[in-house]
Structure formats: C-alpha cells, structure tokens
Amino acid sequence: MKTPTTISELGISPVALGCWPLAGITSGAITEEQAVAVIHTALDTGVNHLDTAYAYGRDGESERLIARAISGRRGQVVLATKVGVYWDESGALKLTGKPDLLRRHFEESLRRLETDAVELLYFHAPAEDAPLAESARLFRDLLAEGKTRAVGVSNLSVAQMETFAAECPFVACQVRYNWLQREIEADILPWCRAHNVGVVAYEPLAMGLLTGKFTRDHVFPPDDWRRQSPLFTGEAWTRNLAEVERLRAVAARSGCSVAQLAVAWTISRPGVAAALCGAKRPDQIRETARAMFIAESFIAQIEALENGKLQ
Ligand SMILES: NC(=O)c1ccc[n+]([C@@H]2O[C@H](COP(=O)([O-])OP(=O)(O)OC[C@H]3O[C@@H](n4cnc5c(N)ncnc54)[C@H](OP(=O)(O)O)[C@@H]3O)[C@@H](O)[C@H]2O)c1
Numbered sequence: 051m052k053t054p055t056t057i058s059e060l061g062i063s064p065v066a067l068g069c070w071p072l073a074g075i076t077s078g079a080i081t082e083e084q085a086v087a088v089i090h091t092a093l094d095t096g097v098n099h100l101d102t103a104y105a106y107g108r109d110g111e112s113e114r115l116i117a118r119a120i121s122g123r124r125g126q127v128v129l130a131t132k133v134g135v136y137w138d139e140s141g142a143l144k145l146t147g148k149p150d151l152l153r154r155h156f157e158e159s160l161r162r163l164e165t166d167a168v169e170l171l172y173f174h175a176p177a178e179d180a181p182l183a184e185s186a187r188l189f190r191d192l193l194a195e196g197k198t199r200a201v202g203v204s205n206l207s208v209a210q211m212e213t214f215a216a217e218c219p220f221v222a223c224q225v226r227y228n229w230l231q232r233e234i235e236a237d238i239l240p241w242c243r244a245h246n247v248g249v250v251a252y253e254p255l256a257m258g259l260l261t262g263k264f265t266r267d268h269v270f271p272p273d274d275w276r277r278q279s280p281l282f283t284g285e286a287w288t289r290n291l292a293e294v295e296r297l298r299a300v301a302a303r304s305g306c307s308v309a310q311l312a313v314a315w316t317i318s319r320p321g322v323a324a325a326l327c328g329a330k331r332p333d334q335i336r337e338t339a340r341a342m343f344i345a346e347s348f349i350a351q352i353e354a355l356e357n358g359k360l361q
Pocket of ligand 1: 067068069077078101174204225251252255257309328329330334335337338
C-alpha cells in the first residue's frame with residue numbers, strides 16, 4: 051500500500067478518542083467495562099481514530115483495552131500509538147530515543163494491540179539518551195517494513211522536527227492545543243502548515259476544564275493529576291474559570307455545550323487535523339464527538355469571541 055504523504059490520506063475523523071484516561075491514571079480509576087464502552091460509543095458515533103501509546107498504563111492497559119474493544123472492528127479504526135516514553139522499574143516515566151528500545155517497545159505495542167501494523171506511529175517525545183537523527187532512522191525503517199502506514203512526532207520543537215524530517219518523512223505533529231493553551235501558534239502551527247504536516251491537538255478540553263463542569267471550590271482527589279496542574283491552581287485557576295464563563299455564554303447562544311464549543315474551535319483552526327478528546331464515560335465522548343458535525347456553524351461565533359478575548 052502507498053505511503054501517505056499527508057494525514058488526510060489516513061482518513062481520520064476530526065474528533066478522535068484519546069485513550070490515555072482509559073488506563074485509569076490521569077483522573078482516577080475506570081473499570082474495563084467502562085473503558086470498552088467508551089471505545090464502542092466513540093466508534094458508533096463517527097469517531098474512527100483511536101490514539102494510544104506504549105506508556106498509557108503501567109502494563110499497556112490502554113493498548114490491551116483497545117484490542118479487546120475493536121476485536122472484529124479493526125477495519126473501522128485508524129489506529130495510532132507512540133513509543134519513546136515508558137515506565138521504569140521504580141514506577142517513574144522515562145524518555146528514550148534509543149532505536150533498539152523503541153523497536154522493542156513498538157513490537158510489544160503491536161502484540162498488545164493484537165495487530166501486525168498500525169496506521170500511525172509517533173515518536174512520543176524528545177529524549178536525551180540518543181541523537182534524534184538515529185531515532186528518526188528507526189521510524190523510517192519501520193515505515194519501510196510496513197509496520198506503520200505513516201509516522202508522526204509529538205512534543206518536538208521546530209528545530210527538532212527539521213532534524214527528524216531530514217531522516218524520515220512524517221505526516222502528523224501531536225501537541226497540546228486548546229482555547230487556553232496556544233503556545234504552538236508562535237512557531238509549531240505555522241511550521242506544520244507550511245510543511246503539510248497535520249497538527250493533532252491533545253488535551254483539547256484542557257483536561258476537562260473546558261467542559262465547564264468545575265467550580266473554584268472543587269477538590270480533586272489525590273489520584274487526580276489535575277490536583278498538581280498549573281491550570282487548576284492559584285490565580286491561573288481563577289482566570290481560566292472566568293474564560294470558561296465567556297465560552298459558556300457563546301455556547302448557550304449557539305445551542306451547544308462548552309465542551310463542544312471548545313473542541314469545535316480547536317478543529318476549525320487551519321492546520322489542525324484532529325482533536326484527541328479523552329473520555330472516561332460513554333456520554334462524554336458522545337457529547338464531544340458532536341463537535342465535528344457542528345463545527346462549521348460555530349466558527350463565526352467563536353471568531354467573534356476570539357476578537358474580544360482578554361489576555
Ligand atoms: N502526546 C502527548 O504527549 C500527549 C499528552 C497528553 C495527552 N495526549 C493524548 O491526548 C488525549 C487527550 O488528553 P486528555 O485525555 O489528557 O485531556 P482532555 O481530552 O483535555 O480531557 C479529558 C478528560 O476530560 C473529562 N471529560 C471529557 N469529556 C467530557 C465531557 N463531555 N463532559 C465532562 N467531562 C469530560 C474526562 O475526565 P473526568 O471525567 O475525570 O473529569 C476526560 O478524561 C489523551 O487521551 C492522549 O491520547 C497526548
């Protein structure tokens with residue numbers, strides 16, 4: 051099969067399911083049955099793109115759950131995974147760019163996913179234990195071997211993407227991007243647009259903040275990563291909640307939810323190919339998936355809000 055030169059050739063839905071929360075690490079536990087139900091709901095509501103990683107779960111729980119959920123439906127799914135981040139024996143998250151380790155982790159990912167190949171394989175994050183060009187050549191080899199249809203990078207700077215591109219073609223750049231966190235607009239987004247690389251936005255709901263469900267007095271349990279996040283602490287927390295109220299007013303006028311408005315904004319940005327929406331319950335992905343069907347009609351409203359946006 052021909053190697054795609056753009057992400058659109060993979061045919062991904064603009065709302066994708068981010069499968070990190072299904073491992074039960076980001077914001078507390080989730081049962082296997084709930085996780086499988088989330089994936090089924092995603093596929094049943096028009097989401098065809100599932101995004102996971104070798105590191106999503108201390109023992110690859112996210113990849114295993116995906117395999118279980120898509121058994122018999124593999125042909126319906128544009129499957130992405132990532133290598134380059136792993137849990138070490140002490141339970142700490144580590145980065146690696148070593149080709150032999152990346153290959154070993156990817157082979158383990160394929161076993162967990164019960165598939166011979168994925169549609170998209172990302173280098174998860176820059177690492178200091180190997181030259182980036184060497185890591186990139188491993189991805190080029192995996193592409194040539196047909197173990198992945200296309201390659202993506204994640205969390206790389208523009209200079210790092212240029213180094214990677216010199217060794218291996220890639221079609222996707224996965225980075226944080228949402229209404230509140232727009233750092234990529236300075237250089238990464240323009241670079242991707244200029245080089246025909248699709249931006250795949252992670253945390254489009256700012257870890258749930260942009261659903262509008264939190265109040266200032268919300269107390270996150272100890273196993274919830276949001277407890278430590280700068281988005282949810284101090285003055286930024288107050289400012290972010292005020293911004294959510296501005297979105298809520300537009301959402302109310304538009305007849306959609308705050309979450310749908312936030313995701314619709316993200317996928318309407320030129321250069322963005324998809325938003326990876328995390329979900330822990332079927333109704334959550336059912337709600338956010340609707341953003342891809344209503345995006346067009348909201349763009350004018352969202353732009354008007356943006357023009358008056360307070361910094
Ligand atoms: N490449 C990378 O380095 C990287 C880094 C981070 C994430 N990612 C990818 O991006 C995906 C998305 O990131 P994320 O899951 O951390 O953040 P997110 O999509 O911004 O937020 C997801 C969380 O928001 C809550 N939520 C979602 N939909 C909701 C709804 N309709 N109503 C109310 N609450 C809702 C859920 O948590 P609660 O129910 O607990 O509130 C859910 O787990 C990940 O799954 C992963 O695939 C990649």
